Amino acid sequence: MNKQFSQLKQKMIGQVLLIAILAAIMGFVFYYVFVDGILQAPFAEMVVSIIVALFNLDYYEAVNVYSRIFRQNKVLWLAFGFIVLLLIVFYFALSRFKNYFIAISEGIDRLAEESDKEIVLPEELDFMERKLNSVKGALQKRAQAVQEAEQRKNDLVVYLAHDIKTPLTSVIGYLSLLSEASDMPIEQKAKYVDITLEKAYRLEQLINEFFEITRFNLQSIVLDKETIPLPFMLMQLADEFYPLLAPRGQKANVNAEEGIKVYADPDKLARVFNNILKNAIAYSEENSVIDISALKKDTSIIVSFKNRGKAIPAQKLELIFEKFYRLDSARGTQTGGSGLGLAIAKEIIVAHGGTISAISNEEETVFTVMLPLKN
Structure with a gap:
């Protein structure tokens, strides 16, 4: 952005210099052609005629007045001419600035509009036009998401x-x-x-x-972090969900590397895993196994929940972490909750500086939580 503003500044300086050079050339041409050049005599005759007509002087008196005004004050007239030219250049420069500000102001006004019409600015402000249109698109998507x-x-x-x-x-x-x-x-x-x-x-x-x-x-998420032995937390989670797993013949197997510890809020992290496992139980097949794994990879800790069941459609996979979205939208279903479980899980993980994602196909669905090793 700074580079683009610098280019605009250079372009405007070039335009102002061009106007100044043209004005100076015109000033010199006027002075050396009309006042002290090849057209001096016709110009002098015209001025003398005007003086005679306006002030009722005879011809020689008018010539004397012309000489005192123009011939004896060449330097002053030249300075006056340059001052006028500088004012003209300054006026044109301000006009350019004013037009740019007006265009940007109108673009910002259109930014607040709800129409799909694109913002159009002068060619010199094409980078600003792209930026405003990008912001407009992002705001429209955000507003649509909030409305939905x-x-x-x-x-x-x-x-x-x-x-x-x-x-x-x-x-x-x-x-x-x-x-x-x-x-x-x-x-x-x-x-x-x-x-x-x-x-x-x-x-x-x-x-x-x-x-x-x-x-x-x-509520706003406030973290109270401490060092947590992750394998123990996951084993405890699997045991707590046994009453939900047993009636459907399901099992939860935990495979976690020994000694993995994570610095996190234990209650909120447990809520994340609770929500993911509850979702896996609800949508996995009967008599199936839900695999929970945890491992270190580079500077991250990766926890995954893998279950076998009906695949989540790709278009729904993009929405499951949005608030109030229910994968099973049937009213009164026992599996469908408030549609907040995964949305809350995402907010908690993001607050920890991590990510949460999901992939799904006909064979399995995998939810993956990635947390920084040190945060």
């Missing part, structure tokens, strides 16, 4: 509010039966209590998703 995220959030709130009614109605219904039928058989009462508890858990899950949406919009 807001729409997804609104849809989720509507869906969750609707879905809350179902378990709440069931809870009220079964509790009413238990309250009214005091002589209900123990087996039937136990069955109704189990159903009510199941619906209450589902209701709690939906309410937590509401809170998750609110927390995501209000």
